[in-house]
Amino acid sequence: MSELLSYLQNNEPQFRKNRLASLYSDFSALSTTNPDGYTANLLAWRAALSHACLAGVIPSTSTSPSNTSHIPSRLSFAIDANLSKDLESKEWGRPLGLDAVVQDALGKREWIAYRAFMDAKEGIYVRHWVRIPGAGEVLTWGLRQLGFRFGEGGMTSGRVVVVENLELVGKEVVKRYEEGSKGRIERVYSRAAWKEAFGSVLGGKEMADSDVEVLLRFLARDKGVLAYDSSTVKFLAQNETQGITQEDETIAALKTLIQDMETQIKVLEGRVEKLGETAKEAVARKNRLSALSALRSKKLAESTLGKRQATLAQLEEVFIKIEQAADQVELVRVMDASAKVLGSLNKQVGGVERVEGVVDRLREEMEKTDEVGMVVGEMGRENGVDEGEVDDELELMEREERERREAIERTEKEAKEKREAEETKRKLDALEAVEREAREKENVRKQAKAATEKEIEESTMGMKRISLDPPNAEMA
Structure with missing residues (x-):
């Protein structure tokens, strides 16, 4: 099983076993007998091949223009016998409806013939709504003109650009660009620098040269x-329409030269360090000739390194000056535009005299408005309303409201005093009960003490009555 077929069966839901028989059949007849099934098969194949192309599992062929490396193309792929062979299944053979898929995708501009895409002057989103009789024949003729070849079985070769993949990668490139600096200098790249900066937007995967051309x-x-042109790429600022200028080419070349110089310096620094270690090892082995040779090479490398560093310093100084000049040009352009805007606005204002006139007219109109308000107020007073009665009624309402509030406050105060009296009585009763209990305990204690003292006294008297002499002492 090819890598392509394995990818489809493992990653595309429509390529499950119970669907393969329909997908690999010649389902062109379904366009009239079962339009829904026909459309489903077209969509399944178109989505599967587009996704496989983006994943880089469709093998590159000799029809891949400007792609001499082994890197697979992710924005375009070749439709030929090799593709049909890679899709071949042991059980179902080669797909018989692939030609219908290709023609449908080309007709809907989901895929675009590579040469037509690269040569077109107008954008791919431009639509010419012209009704042309014999559309099928015209499409076949057009495909022949675009490099597709037909045999008895239909289309056998050609290359298409996948618009879905192109839009996805383009969106990622713009996103990465917008995350960085956007000054005049930062927007200019050499071709190689642009590919290095944006050629890995799809998960770090390197982009084929043909894809770079299509994407640009x-x-x-x-x-x-x-x-862009053959050597320089420049992101356009807002409202900028000018293409690549001589200044852009110089900036790109200078940036490339600085980058190359930095690379050379790193290599020379590594060489100097390595030669120094070699000389030390030779001295340790007491190999004087090898040590001298390594030291001579080290001196030459150090001399070259010094020259490269001096050159790099000069280039960086020039680059800084260019960057400053570019910023100044942008600043002057903005200031000039701002001056024009201010002039236009001041012209619309009409000068100080016009403003004073507007303010005077506004003041007059405001005074007229006040006069109208006064007249309307006087008309209201002439309607016969007795202001005294209005005041008396208002005073009565205020008095009733005041009395109502006083009654509420008085009721609340009485209720509060009652609650406080009850609380005080409860506390006094509790205190009296505590004192009574204490008195009772004291009486009990005194009674117990008196009883104890009485028992002690009786015991003492009894002991006094007891004689200490023996009973027969007198008889003796």
Whole structure:
């Protein structure tokens, strides 16, 4: 089983076993007998091949333009006998409805022929709504003109760009660009630097050269976010329409030169360090000739390193000056635009005299409004309303409200005093009960003490009556 077929069966829900028979059959006849099934098969194949292309599991072929590396294309793929072979199943053979899938996707512009995409002057989102008789024949003729070849079984070769994948990758590129700096200098790249910065937006996977060409074409023509030529790429600022200028090419070349110089310096630094270690090892082995040779090479490398560092310093100084000049140009442009805006606004205001006139008219109109209000108020007073009666009625209402509030407050105060009296009585009763209990305990204690003292006294008297002499002492 090929890598492509394995990917489809493991990742595409529509390619489960009970659907393979229908997907691998020649389902063109279903367009009239079962339109829903026909559409479902078309969608399943189109989505599966688009996803497989994005995953990089469709093998690159010789029809892949400008892609000499082994990196798979993720934005376009070739439709040929090799694709049909990679989709071949032991049980169901090769897919017989693939031609219908391709023609449907091309007709709906979900896929676009590679050459047509790259050569088109207008964007892919432009639609020409022109009714042309014999659309099928015209489509077949157009596909032939775009590099597709047909045999007895239908289309056998051609390359298509997957619009869905292109939009996804383009969105990721714009997102990464917007996360960084957007100054005049930062927006300019060499081709190589642009690929290094944005060629791995899909999970760190490297982008094929053919995909870079397709993506640049899409972002420049269809999205209008950048401009590019054979050596330079520039993201466009808002409302900027100018393409690549001589200044842009110089900035890109200078950035590339600085990057190359930094790489050379790192290599030379490593070489100097390594030669120094080699010389030390030779001295340790008492190999004088090897030590001298390593030291001579080290000196040459150090000399070259010094020159490279001096050159890099000069290039960086020039780059800083260019960056400052670019910022100044942008600043002057903004200031000029601001001056024009202020001039236009001041012109609309009409100067100090016009403003004073407007303020005077406004003041007059406000005075007229006040006069109208006074007249309306006087008309209200002429309607015969007795202001004295109104005041008396208001005073009566206020007095009744005041009496009502006083009655409520008095009731609340009496209830509060009653609660306080009851609480005081309860506390006094409790205190009296405690004192009574204490008195009773004291009486009990005194009675017990008196009884004890009486018992002691009686015991003492009894002991006094007892004689200490023996009973027969007198008789003796």
